[in-house]
Amino acid sequence: MRAELGIWPVRIEAEKLGDALAQRLGGELIRPWLEADSQKARFREQFGQRSQWVLIMATGIAARFVDGLLRDKHQDPAVVVLDEAGRYAVALVGGHEGGANALTYRVANAVGAIPVVTTATEAMKHLVVGIGCRKGVSEEQIERAVLHALGQRGVAGPGGGVGPDAGVGAGTGAGGVAALASVRELATVDLKANEPGLLSFSQRHGIPVRVIARHQIEGRSWVGQPSDWVRQSVGLDGVCEPCALIASTRGRLVVSKTALDGVAVAIVADEWELIS
Secondary structure, eight states: OOEEEEEEESSGGGHHHHHHHHHHHOSEEOOGGGSSSOHHHHHHHHGGGEEEEEEESOHHHHHHHHTTTOOOTTTSOEEEEEOTTSOEEEEEEOSSSSOHHHHHHHHHHHHTOEEEOOOHHHHTOOEEEEEEEOTTOOHHHHHHHHHHHHTTTTOOOTTSOSSTTSSSOTTOHHHHHHHHTTEEEEEEEGGGTTOHHHHHHHHHHTOOEEEEOHHHHHHOOOOSSOOHHHHHHHSSSOSHHHHHHHHSTTEEEEEEEEEETTEEEEEEEEOOOOOO
């Protein structure tokens, strides 16, 4: 049986970052600089002994580490690369079958990195849903609020185009359900990262949660209508709108904050176009 998670920083300068990951995610921190032999050769020996790896190094170095080791996407370990500054967590190998996409979000949320997932299924999902909620809301409350917001405007369902006006009709429950398949991320503030209802909704629909730190929101308070209740509760003018906008840097707010039964939702659509 393979061990779960191995964390391999290529340089001693990344030891502190690796230790933080080990504490927050579990797994074993490997300190390769303590041995005199080749790191690459030692990694080759250990690669298949674990089901997941986080390599703290440049992606170019990581590519050379795994070169010649990959055999079958159904059996290869997941590999996520994290740069030494903890800015980007990149799903390199085993996005779906190995669980690297999910691991990428765990790593990113643990250290405040930006998750980078390039598998086609996820790349074509153009919606980010920002969520703020009262403590203890249920999965059903989250779902009703999200479907309600998705139905507020003609946001696209699968195959409905990339623009926010393609596809389903406004205000229909069926439209919200269809558009749910185009949601790439759920974004929320760090205080809500462990809300059971939100996590259950995320797991049931297979949509990862992106956690945005409060200090990031404070510096980017993109809020249409500030909320006194949110200010008193979490010290911010708003949660759902800035979280969605921060998570989708080139996106456009297509559904402003909507509130239903203790859950606030905003929707941002990613808009790609060639730069002439």
